[in-house]
Amino acid sequence: MKTDGIAEFRDAGHRLVDWVAAYLEHAGEHPVQPDVAPGSVRARLPAHPPEHPEPWDAIVSDLDRIVVPAITHWQSPSFFGFFPANASGPSILGDLVSSGLGVQGMSWATSPACTEVETHVLDWLIELLGLPERFRSDGPGGGVIQDSASSANLCAILAARDRARARAGTGLGKLRAYTSTQAHSSIEKGIRVAGLTPAQLRTIDVDETFAMRPEALAAAIAEDLDAGLVPFLVVATIGTTSSLAIDPVDAIADVCAARGIWLHLDAAMAGAAGVVAELRPLVNRGLDRVDSWCFDPHKWLLTNFDCDVLYVADRAPLLESLSVLPEYLRNRATDSGAVIDYRDWHVPLGRRFRALKLWFVIRRYGAAGLRAHIERGVRLARWLADRIDDDDRFVRLAPCDLSLVCFAHRDGDAATEALLDAVNATGRAFLTHTRLGARYSIRAAIGGTRTEREHVEALWDLLDSLA
């Protein structure tokens, strides 16, 4: 059998596209989280790789038999855990075409369309999301697709670190970064990867909405300056992981501007909300004063994992931090300075043609389709929040301005945890938890690609019957 034969690829491909379509059509019929013991998947796989080619029938049958029963069904419309992973038909097909083209877009010269479609689509996104013009590629700024918000946050940390070192003429030891107690763990990880210690990241207290207190930030920075340290970076969050809290960017930007400190915004989940003009005052406030901003289309903008977008107001510090040009990558286009080489905008050299899936998504849904998706998530979350507010067995623990509902059982942490476990044990919905202040909180994250009113109503029925 010729396993790289085009005819075979076509046949198996049609069959597997049908398989994926059927999976998505019926994703809501599986228990959302599998009941699987550690090691049980491996126990069903042969100990040794096959010596001879296996037929597609055997491979697909093992997908059905071994893989599907042992995955968490992130594409189930009743998946309300973590944040959604928005897979969509256009995006899956974009990924397929990207795999088929198999290009390496590390430099413009290695595949001009890979770079230029990306640049163009990211300029479109500025218009779609109502982002500042200074992020556009035709000025000093620009955007780049990364694999994840964690990587984008790391790149912002590296650019800010190197700009501060160059300006202050100081070593790493004196640098200090600031973020709120609610910031995502990738900020601390990025700080560590950047060669700093966790102690060089100060976590700033939050208010009753879990948003950073700007006066506490100003005080921490003043204290560090008095001690001869070099504050170099503030990471604010637009939509924290625990509760979608939104840090007050205007006030934080005042603090940063006064000291020349890099301000990065992590808008991983909430950034997508900017497609709805009415939500921009909430999620885009102060954006024209930040140095960098990132969000994950793979969370809430109908684009398959992985796809993060990082914008910078000035690309120079990022490129100074990450550019390396070995002889074997030199080419006339790069030397001319007339092209973008995205390899200088992130850590890996090689890069997939991820812009294709965003391009497909934006074209197939249009701005209207993207808006409708975000509006549905917000509407459904509001509906659930209202049910919870009207029922005295529950207490809501955080504002619900977007698509996440955080709540507890009035009888305390043990009752809340028991309720979460009971819901998840049914397999008919999947929720995750966090801690907000001292309290154990259930998180219901709405916004799945195929989550409709009926699925949120079914979640509410479960909560109602199990509380």
Ligand code: PLP
């Ligand atoms: N930042 C925030 C605010 C998040 O909520 C998350 C994930 O939920 C991340 C960063 C990390 O995202 P990624 O998985 O794209 O690295």
